[in-house]
Amino acid sequence: MGPAGTVTNMIYLQIAANGLVLGGLYACIAVGFSLVWGVLNVINILHGSFIVLGSYVAYFAYVHLGIHPFISIVLSGAALYALGYVLQRGIINRVVAAPVLITLTLTFGLDLILNNAMLVAFTADYQAVNLAHPLGTIQIGPIFLPGDRVAAMGLALLLTVLLYRLLRDSRIGRAIVAVRMDREAAALMGVDIWRINAVTFAVGALMAGAAGALLSIIFPISPLNAPLFLGKAFVVCVLGGLGSVPGAMVGGLVLGVIESFTSYWFGPERSVTISFALLLVLLFVRPSGLMGRRGYE
Amino acid sequence: MRAWAILIAVVALLALLPLAGNNYALRLATTVCMYAVMAQSWNFIGGLAGYPSFATAAFFGLGAYASAILQGQGAPMLLSWAFGGLAAMAFAALIGGAILHLRGHYFAIASLIVAEMLRELINGLPDLTGGGKGMNLPILRISVASEAQFFFYAMLVLAFVCAATAIVVHGSKLGFGLRCIQQNEDAANILGVNAYAYKTAAFSLSAVFVGVAGAIYASWVKYIEPPDVFDILLAVKPMVMVLLGGLGTIFGPALGAVILLAFEELVWRNFLTIHAAALGVIIVILVLFLPNGLLSTVRGWLPAKASSP
Secondary structure: OHHHHHHHHHHHHHHHHHHHHHHHHHHHHHHHHHHHHHHHOOOOOOHHHHHHHHHHHHHHHHHHHOOOHHHHHHHHHHHHHHHHHHHHHHOHHHHOOOOHHHHHHHHHHHHHHHHHHHHHHHOOOOEOOOOOOOOOEEEEOOEEEEHHHHHHHHHHHHHHHHHHHHHHHOHHHHHHHHHHHOHHHHHHOOOOHHHHHHHHHHHHHHHHHHHHHHHOOOOOEOHHHHHHHHHHHHHHHHHHOOOOHHHHHHHHHHHHHHHHHHHHHHOHHHHHHHHHHHHHHHHHHOOOOOOOOOOOO | OHHHHHHHHHHHHHHOHHHHOOHHHHHHHHHHHHHHHHHHHHHHHHHHOOOOOOOHHHHHHHHHHHHHHHHHOOOOHHHHHHHHHHHHHHHHHHHHHHHOOOOHHHHHHHHHHHHHHHHHHHHOOHHHHOHHHOEEOOOOOOOHHHHHHHHHHHHHHHHHHHHHHHHHHHHOHHHHHHHHHHHOHHHHHHOOOOHHHHHHHHHHHHHHHHHHHHHHHHHHHOEEOHHHHOOHHHHHHHHHHHHHHOOOOOOHHHHHHHHHHHHHHHHHHHOHHHHHHHHHHHHHHHHHHOOOOHHHHHHHHOHHHHHOO
16 A cells, blocks of 8 residues: 555545544434334424524523533433423423324424524624633544543433433333324233433433534534534434444444544535435335334434 | 216306406405416315315416416417426326335325425526516506406416316316325225325326416416425415315315415404414314315215215
C-alpha cells in the first residue's frame, strides 16, 4: 500500500470514529420515538420539537444559571416528562386506538402548535451553548476527537442502556413491555393501560428532552431544526427495526457511520438524500429493519 | 344522478364568478379549486383505500417542474400541463409498485420520504431545474384581468374533471374494491380483489390531477422553487380537508377545501405570526371532536350515502 494507503486508512478510521460519536447521539434521539411507536402505535411527530425544547431548557439553564448541559439532562428530562404526560393523558389517549391517519394527524397538529409557540417565544435565530471550560481534544491512537462530543455520546449511550434496564427490570417497565406485546391481555392482567400509555409517552418525551440537552453543545439550537431531528429518528427506527432498544442503538450507530462516510465521499449536502435512498431500499427488501422482532426490550 | 346534478350546478355557479367578483375573489376561487383537486385526489388513496399517503407534495412538485422544464424547451402551455399530469401519474405507478406493499405507518413514512427525495433530486440538478435558485416560467402576453380569469377557468375545469372522476370511481367496481381493501385487505384479496392492482390504480389516480394542478400553479405564479412546490404542508392540507369534509365521501373533500381556505384567509389576515399554530388547533379540534367530518352529521341529504354499498 505504501504511505499514501496508510494515510487513507487513517482518514477512514477518523471518519468512522466521527460517525460513531454522531451515531450514539442519533440512538438517543431515536430511542424514545421508537418506544412510543412500538408501544402506542403512534408516530409522534412532536418528537423533533421535544428535542429542540430540551435543548432550549439546557441553553437557558446554562446562560442564566450557569448549569452545565450535561447536568441539565435532569431538568430537560423532567420538564419534557411532565409535558409528555399531560399531552398523552389529556389529548392523545382519547384517540390512541384510532387508525394511523388519525393519530398521525393529531400529533402533526400538536407539533404545529408547539413549534409555532417556540418560534414566537424564542425566535428562529440560532442559539448556541458556548462552554466556558471545554474538555479539549482526546487522542486515541491516530484518531482525534473533541472531548465534549465524546462525553455527550457516552452519556447518550448510558441513557439508552438505562432505558433498556428500566424496561427489563422495573415493574413499570415490564408493564410497558406487556402492553406492547398484547394490549388486551395486559389489561386483563390488571395493567392500567391508560396510565401505561401516558407513562410511555412521557418517557419517550423525557428521552427526547435529555437528547436535546446533550445536542445543545453540538448543534445550533432553533425550532427550525425540529424536522431534521424527526427525520433522523424515522431513519434510525426503520434501520434498526421498530420497537427494540438495541435496534435503535444499532440503527443510530449505523446511520452515524453512513452519514459520516457519505458526506466525505459525496459532500454533506448529499448525505441526507443517500440515507433516505438507503431507507427506501431497506423498506422495500426488509420492512422489519435490521434487528426487528416482536416485544420491546 | 344526484351527485352529477350537484356537481354541475356548483361548477356552473362558479363559472359565473368572473362576471361578479373582483380579482381577489377570483384568486381565492382559483385556490379553492386547486385545494379541492388535491383533497379529492388524496381521497382516492387515503379515503377509499385507507392508505395515509404523504406523496401529494411529491406529485404537485413533479407536475410543476415537469411542465416548467417542457415549457422552457418551448413546448406549448396546455401540452406541458398534460405532460405534468402524466409524469406524476407515471411516477406514482412506478413508486407505488415499490411502497404499496407497506402498510400503516411504514407506508406513510415511505411516501413522505419519496417526496423529500424528489425535492433533493431537483435541488441537485441545477442545470435542468435551476436547483435552489428556482425556475421562471414564460409570461402570458394578455391583460392581468384576463389572465386571472384564464387560470381560474383552467383550475375550475380541472376540479370538474377530478370530481367527475371521483363520482365515476365511487360508483364503480374500483371504488367498491378500494373500500373492501380499506376494511380488510387480506379478506379482500381472498375474495378475488386484486388489491395490488387496485391500490396502484388509486395511487396513480391520486397523482394525475395533482400533477396537472402543480403545472397550472407553476404557470400561474410564474416562479417555482423546491421549498415552495414540495412543501410538506401541501401533503398535509389535503388530509385535513378530507377529514374536515368526510373521509371517503364524494363532496367531502371539496367542502373541506372551502372551509380550510376560508379559515386560512381569516387567520393569515388577523394573526400572521401564529398561523401555523392556528392550523394546529383546528387539526386537534377536528380529530378529537369531528373524526368523521362535517358531512357525517348532515349525511342524510347528500348522495355519498346512496352510492356506498
